[in-house]
Amino acid sequence: MRVTIADVARRARVSKATVSRVLNNRGEVDAGTAVRVREVIAATGYTPSAGAVGLARGRTQTVGVLVPHLTCPWMGDVLQGVSDVLEAHGYGLLLHTMNRGADSLTQFTRHVSGNAFDGLLLVEPPDPLSYLTGLRESSFPVVVVDDHGDHPGFPSVATSNRAGATAAATHLLATGRTRPVVISGPAALGCTRARTEGFHTPFTAAGHPTPHHVEADLTRTGGHAATTALLAENHEFDSVFTHNDLTAAGVLDALHEAHIDVPTQVAVIGFDDIDLAAHTQPPLTTVRRPSREMGEAAATILLANLAGAPFPTTPEIIPTELIIRASAP
Amino acid sequence: MRVTIADVARRARVSKATVSRVLNNRGEVDAGTAVRVREVIAATGYTPSAGAVGLARGRTQTVGVLVPHLTCPWMGDVLQGVSDVLEAHGYGLLLHTMNRGADSLTQFTRHVSGNAFDGLLLVEPPDPLSYLTGLRESSFPVVVVDDHGDHPGFPSVATSNRAGATAAATHLLATGRTRPVVISGPAALGCTRARTEGFHTPFTAAGHPTPHHVEADLTRTGGHAATTALLAENHEFDSVFTHNDLTAAGVLDALHEAHIDVPTQVAVIGFDDIDLAAHTQPPLTTVRRPSREMGEAAATILLANLAGAPFPTTPEIIPTELIIRASAP
DNA sequence: GTGAAAGCGCTAACAA
DNA sequence: TTGTTAGCGCTTTCAC
Numbered sequence: 001m002r003v004t005i006a007d008v009a010r011r012a013r014v015s016k017a018t019v020s021r022v023l024n025n026r027g028e029v030d031a032g033t034a035v036r037v038r039e040v041i042a043a044t045g046y047t048p049s050a051g052a053v054g055l056a057r058g059r060t061q062t063v064g065v066l067v068p069h070l071t072c073p074w075m076g077d078v079l080q081g082v083s084d085v086l087e088a089h090g091y092g093l094l095l096h097t098m099n100r101g102a103d104s105l106t107q108f109t110r111h112v113s114g115n116a117f118d119g120l121l122l123v124e125p126p127d128p129l130s131y132l133t134g135l136r137e138s139s140f141p142v143v144v145v146d147d148h149g150d151h152p153g154f155p156s157v158a159t160s161n162r163a164g165a166t167a168a169a170t171h172l173l174a175t176g177r178t179r180p181v182v183i184s185g186p187a188a189l190g191c192t193r194a195r196t197e198g199f200h201t202p203f204t205a206a207g208h209p210t211p212h213h214v215e216a217d218l219t220r221t222g223g224h225a226a227t228t229a230l231l232a233e234n235h236e237f238d239s240v241f242t243h244n245d246l247t248a249a250g251v252l253d254a255l256h257e258a259h260i261d262v263p264t265q266v267a268v269i270g271f272d273d274i275d276l277a278a279h280t281q282p283p284l285t286t287v288r289r290p291s292r293e294m295g296e297a298a299a300t301i302l303l304a305n306l307a308g309a310p311f312p313t314t315p316e317i318i319p320t321e322l323i324i325r326a327s328a329p
Numbered sequence: 330m331r332v333t334i335a336d337v338a339r340r341a342r343v344s345k346a347t348v349s350r351v352l353n354n355r356g357e358v359d360a361g362t363a364v365r366v367r368e369v370i371a372a373t374g375y376t377p378s379a380g381a382v383g384l385a386r387g388r389t390q391t392v393g394v395l396v397p398h399l400t401c402p403w404m405g406d407v408l409q410g411v412s413d414v415l416e417a418h419g420y421g422l423l424l425h426t427m428n429r430g431a432d433s434l435t436q437f438t439r440h441v442s443g444n445a446f447d448g449l450l451l452v453e454p455p456d457p458l459s460y461l462t463g464l465r466e467s468s469f470p471v472v473v474v475d476d477h478g479d480h481p482g483f484p485s486v487a488t489s490n491r492a493g494a495t496a497a498a499t500h501l502l503a504t505g506r507t508r509p510v511v512i513s514g515p516a517a518l519g520c521t522r523a524r525t526e527g528f529h530t531p532f533t534a535a536g537h538p539t540p541h542h543v544e545a546d547l548t549r550t551g552g553h554a555a556t557t558a559l560l561a562e563n564h565e566f567d568s569v570f571t572h573n574d575l576t577a578a579g580v581l582d583a584l585h586e587a588h589i590d591v592p593t594q595v596a597v598i599g600f601d602d603i604d605l606a607a608h609t610q611p612p613l614t615t616v617r618r619p620s621r622e623m624g625e626a627a628a629t630i631l632l633a634n635l636a637g638a639p640f641p642t643t644p645e646i647i648p649t650e651l652i653i654r655a656s657a658p
Numbered sequence: 659g660t661g662a663a664a665g666c667g668c669t670a671a672c673a674a
Numbered sequence: 675t676t677g678t679t680a681g682c683g684c685t686t687t688c689a690c
């Protein structure tokens with residue numbers, strides 16, 4: 001049988017209340033008594049039941065995290081950031097996935113309304129998460145890690161998509177490239193616009209025409225196909241900026257097949273800096289998305305709120321960083 | 330204020346016990362009453378408090394998962410497998426990391442003894458986890474996902490390291506390679522021995538000498554260094570088998586620098602099949618480690634045990650699969 | 659400084 | 675079939 005607070009109380013010849021006081025470091029306990037209680041605790045190996053404490057206090061010391069799925073390259077980084085911060089503050093992390101679709105979500109909402117956690121971290125929630133509106137109204141503490149800026153009304157953490165793209169463009173210009181192509185995902189995404197516009201700025205500012213722009217699947221094959229098409233139509237370009245690294249890898253493939261040298265003939269810059277980026281041939285220059293730092297920031301904001309602080313009213317922006325490798329030195 | 334079971338009971342003019350019966354589908358309720366209760370539940374949007382249920386039942390419907398850290402390439406896959414199974418069975422997943430060292434572990438053990446979860450999944454626990462022995466004795470349900478076979482005494486899920494390595498060797502032999510080099514991690518690891526011996530078998534069986542064997546850091550630079558050393562000492566080889574993909578990528582780098590063609594002059598086979606493997610130049614032939622399936626299996630075994638089934642007495646082995654790509658066609 | 663007692667929201671005997 | 679009564683293990687007034 002588990003040892004409970006009552007057992008400790010009995011063996012220390014005090015009441016449960018006193019044990020509780022010692023446990024929670026309430027000052028109002030006689031030093032001698034406290035020592036005696038602590039000895040019994042040590043001797044019995046007593047640990048308070050998380051569930052019972054939660055029930056009595058109305059707080060579970062647990063944060064829920066909802067991610068679309070666990071298999072994309074940067075998700076681990078985000079989670080690690082979240083986990084480190086939560087752990088450091090003594091909070092547990094209850095992980096939920098939407099991998100199984102609507103079913104997952106039902107389960108998740110049950111956990112939410114079942115008070116299984118004190119606050120919520122939403123990582124890259126897919127756009128039409130209608131049920132989120134319900135959450136917002138309930139004033140349940142939620143922080144969104146959202147690159148797309150698609151969820152106004154929630155406190156959020158994002159990255160500097162625009163500035164990152166601008167840095168990429170500036171670097172290309174500085175290294176003598178003037179005819180870039182931009183390969184982006186669907187224009188509807190918030191981050192697409194930010195990255196595209198951010199990239200345009202330095203070029204137009206320098207008097208160059210607006211860079212050529214192509215939409216594609218943000219996958220390796222998407223990048224490959226888009227590049228092949230560009231080559232087929234004899235579009236002239238001396239550099240490519242893609243909205244993620246996988247796409248850039250596809251671009252490298254296509255250029256390689258066409259015997260176009262990277263970076264002498266065409267420079268390539270990606271976005272994200274996933275593991276793969278350092279391992280392409282040639283290694284990929286890319287705009288690092290600070291996934292881990294975003295996770296840390298989101299967790300920090302949420303915990304601050306649980307501790308009584310108000311949420312910040314504007315998104316917290318973690319800056320990107322241009323990682324220069326051989327594909328665009 | 331939250332709506333509680335008492336509220337529902339009052340509005341449905343029954344006792345809390347009856348509401349509880351309806352909630353848990355105990356048959357012994359009058360159909361009419363049940364309908365009435367359900368209506369009130371729907372109308373009020375009542376959801377049972379997870380904590381209270383847990384306290385009353387003595388079970389939290391939650392499983393703890395302890396991973397070394399979240400940033401290694403296949404961890405996401407394992408977790409996705411675990412998460413899918415747990416979710417499908419209505420279990421929550423409490424995630425813990427050992428990223429912050431001893432501190433993490435303390436926190437974790439507090440959660441364990443605090444009864445925060447019903448069972449535990451240990452993913453690749455680093456070798457000397459002394460506190461695990463305490464766990465084993467406590468007969469708390471634990472399943473280990475462990476490639477190394479280093480934790481006897483726990484029910485575990487592993488992969489067929491030996492068979493996978495044998496498959497790699499057989500493939501090399503079948504394609505005319507007779508002088509391979511094996512690059513492994515420290516010999517102390519269980520999986521090192523299995524993979525090394527598994528690889529040797531077909532060669533010695535076919536009358537070839539035991540393959541040359543080198544120990545290295547299982548990193549990209551480790552693979553690079555080992556290969557460079559081999560070349561420097563003029564060791565002759567027509568193929569390389571590494572114990573993970575990152576190392577294989579380093580081997581490819583070194584061969585590339587030495588202007589040795591892959592696969593015509595030297596074939597390369599890795600292990601794991603992480604994302605990177607499909608993206609090296611040339612793409613890497615590798616032994617796929619079924620991470621996701623291992624996660625699923627571990628979760629399934631644990632849940633079965635929580636449901637009353639005994640643990641299997643031998644490790645569950647999920648087979649590897651040889652993925653043939655251009656580095657060893 | 660300490661204890662008694664009343665919850666927190668639910669489940670589970672035991673009666674009726 | 676249903677209600678009553680105890681808990682589950684802890685926190686927290688409120689007296690003393």
